[in-house]
Amino acid sequence: MADISRHLGVNRIVPAVGISYPCGDPALSADADIELRRKLVHQALQSLTAGSTEPNQGKAA
Amino acid sequence: MSSDQIRVVHYINQFFGGLGGEDQAGLAPSLVNGAVGPGKLIAQSLGDRAQIVATVICGDNYVHEQGAAALSTIVALMRGAEADLAILGPAFDAGRYGVACVTVGHRIASELGIPCVTALYPENPAVRIYRDHRNEKLYSLPTTQLATGLRDTASRMAQLAIRLATGDAIGPANIEGYLPRGIRRLETAQRSGAERAVDMLKAKMSGLAYFPDLPYVAHATLVAAPALASLADSQVAVISTAGVVPMGNPDRFFLRGNNFWRKYDVGSLERLEAGKWDAVHGGYSTSWTNQNPNLGAPIDAMRHWERQGVLGKFARWFYSIPGVGAEFDQASRMGREIAADLKAEGTHAAILVST
Numbered sequence: 001m002a003d004i005s006r007h008l009g010v011n012r013i014v015p016a017v018g019i020s021y022p023c024g025d026p027a028l029s030a031d032a033d034i035e036l037r038r039k040l041v042h043q044a045l046q047s048l049t050a051g052s053t054e055p056n057q058g059k060a061a
Numbered sequence: 062m063s064s065d066q067i068r069v070v071h072y073i074n075q076f077f078g079g080l081g082g083e084d085q086a087g088l089a090p091s092l093v094n095g096a097v098g099p100g101k102l103i104a105q106s107l108g109d110r111a112q113i114v115a116t117v118i119c120g121d122n123y124v125h126e127q128g129a130a131a132l133s134t135i136v137a138l139m140r141g142a143e144a145d146l147a148i149l150g151p152a153f154d155a156g157r158y159g160v161a162c163v164t165v166g167h168r169i170a171s172e173l174g175i176p177c178v179t180a181l182y183p184e185n186p187a188v189r190i191y192r193d194h195r196n197e198k199l200y201s202l203p204t205t206q207l208a209t210g211l212r213d214t215a216s217r218m219a220q221l222a223i224r225l226a227t228g229d230a231i232g233p234a235n236i237e238g239y240l241p242r243g244i245r246r247l248e249t250a251q252r253s254g255a256e257r258a259v260d261m262l263k264a265k266m267s268g269l270a271y272f273p274d275l276p277y278v279a280h281a282t283l284v285a286a287p288a289l290a291s292l293a294d295s296q297v298a299v300i301s302t303a304g305v306v307p308m309g310n311p312d313r314f315f316l317r318g319n320n321f322w323r324k325y326d327v328g329s330l331e332r333l334e335a336g337k338w339d340a341v342h343g344g345y346s347t348s349w350t351n352q353n354p355n356l357g358a359p360i361d362a363m364r365h366w367e368r369q370g371v372l373g374k375f376a377r378w379f380y381s382i383p384g385v386g387a388e389f390d391q392a393s394r395m396g397r398e399i400a401a402d403l404k405a406e407g408t409h410a411a412i413l414v415s416t
Contacts, residue, residue, distance in 0.1 A: 005415065009283040019345050022303065022414050023359040026349045033353070034361060041362035044412045045297065045372055048289045 012047040014040060067111035067226040070144035071100045072135070072165055074158045078118030086157075088120035090131065092138045099211060103148060106219030111226065115142040121157040124164070136168050144175060146226045151180035151214045152187065154206045159187030163194065163201070170198035176225035180204045180214050183240060192243050193394075200225070201240045235272050243390060245275075289410055291373075298376035298403055301414040302384025303350055303357025304342030305333065316343030317385035322395050324402065328377035332361035344385035345416050358414060376408045384415070 002015040016022035017036070024037040075085045077098045096104040096113035104113050117138045124131045139147060147169045149162035159181050166177035180202040181188055191201050200221060204214045221239070224231065234241035250257060257274075264271035289295045306314060312323045327333070333354035340347035340357060350357040358379055367375040380399050384392070403411055 011283075011285045016414070019416055020347075021349045021356040022416055023362070024353065024356045026353065026356065034355075037355060037359050037362040038365050041359050041412065042366060042371065045292055045366060048295070048297065048410045048412075049292055050288055051285065 012044075012051050014044045014047060016040060066109070067107075067146060067223065068142070068144045069107065069111050069113045069222065069226075070139045070142035070147050071096065071103070071113050071116045072139065072147065072149040072162065073098060073100065073116060073118055074152075074155075074161065075118060075120045076158075078116070080118060080120075086120045086122035087126070088118070089123055089127075090117055090119035090135045090138055092117050092141065099151065099215060100148075102212060102215035103219050103222075106216040107223065110223050111146070111219075113148070114144060115139075117142075119161070121155070121161065124161040125157055132164065132168055135165050136172060139165075139169055140173055144173075146175050146222055147173075147177045148218055148222055149177060149179040151202075151204050151208075151211065151218065152182075152185065153180075153204050153208050153210075154182040154185050156186050159185040160190060163187045163191045163199070166199045167194045167196050170196050174198070176200070176222075178202070178218050178222045178225065180218055181240065182206045188240060191240065192390075195242050195244055197244060199242075200231070202238065203240055241276075243388075286410070292371060294373050295409040296374040296376050296407055297363070297372055298378060298380060298406075298408045298411040299358055299360065299363055299414065300380040300382075300399060300411050301358040301416075302382055303345075303414055303416040304340045304347065304381070304383030304385075305350065305354050305358040305379075306339055306341050306381055306383075308337050308339045310339055310341050314341045314381075314383045316341060316383070319383050319385075319387060320391045320395070322380060322382040322399055324378040324380045326377060327360050327379045330360055331364050333358060342383045342385060342416065357416065359412075363412075376403075376406060376411075378402075378406060378408075380411070 002013050005013045017025050023040055024033045026033065028036065075081055075088045079098055080088060093116045095116065097116040097118065100113050100116050117135055119135055147166065149166045150158065152159035152162045162179040166179050169175065170177045177199045181204060183203050188201070191199065202214065202217050202221065204210055231237055261271045261273065304314065306312065307325060335352055335354065338354035340350035340354065355361045360379065363372065363375045366372045382395060
């Protein structure tokens with residue numbers, strides 16, 4: 001759903017795994033799944049300390 | 062007056078009440094018997110069907126400076142008129158007056174349960190408040206920018222007032238001509254969506270008027286918050302639209318079109334355990350989220366980074382709203398409410414998981 005966020009002008013977007021499981025991948029083992037989730041969340045946390053306050057113009061990130 | 066005459070109470074400001082201009086804008090509300098100023102024109106149009114029994118006059122500044130106390134006084138005065146209906150203004154493009162008309166009208170409609178009619182220039186800032194209230198009993202007609210259109214406005218207000226007071230069914234804004242409030246009612250169309258869509262397209266291509274079932278809403282430009290100086294000194298929350306709620310859905314979220322949000326205490330949790338949390342969402346297959354609720358609300362990963370010291374504090378509250386088919390302005394309101402709550406909780410930032 002990153003395209004929708006982009007279209008609305010959101011400027012800190014972490015593309016996630018899937019619509020039905022944004023923060024992980026149920027096809028992976030439990031350990032690999034939580035590693036993936038930690039990585040995504042880490043990326044999201046880092047994005048909070050970076051980035052401009054300008055709205056994006058709906059273009060690709 | 063005869064007993065079956067409709068009783069109307071009218072609200073106007075100090076200027077239209079003949080009490081003075083800007084120098085008198087601090088005047089406290091007062092009640093006068095009968096019609097005053099523009100009320101006399103409205104009364105002419107009401108004819109024998111209805112009578113303005115009383116007029117409440119209040120200074121424009123007083124309403125704004127005295128806030129809730131002023132409103133309560135005004136409502137009490139208007140209540141005393143024992144009216145069947147209230148008319149407020151018209152306020153034309155006057156901002157303070159317009160806001161007073163809408164705010165008083167909303168209170169009167171809500172507390173006295175009587176219909177209210179006001180009239181505003183469509184660009185008056187009060188129109189935004191009128192739309193936000195979405196009060197089924199409060200109608201605003203459009204006016205000219207200046208009071209030059211008073212006679213025509215008075216006549217239209219009187220006509221709508223009589224229809225409302227006599228229980229006449231009022232149709233949608235685009236047909237009846239009042240300013241739209243964003244209230245949507247279910248109704249059965251005589252023709253299928255496909256037929257109506259083709260009609261609309263043909264009308265559009267021919268440059269004719271057409272009315273979509275769902276009006277296009279122009280989105281405001283978003284300005285992002287400044288970056289956090291240091292994650293290790295920050296408190297961060299999780300918001301999710303994945304529909305993750307405590308098992309049994311105690312707050313009774315709908316599968317779609319929710320217009321409220323809730324927060325749940327995850328302050329002592331390492332992760333969301335399957336079986337203790339439910340996914341209520343009509344827009345995606347929730348079986349994976351039910352097996353592992355952290356897929357929709359990554360409480361386990363947030364706790365991990367807090368333990369690692371990367372994140373200063375993981376906020377106690379997790380914010381949830383099953384986000385399917387929410388109307389844009391409702392979602393905007395919920396966003397503002399959640400933002401206010403985050404601030405009140407001392408949270409500096411949030412990660413929003415969107416399904």
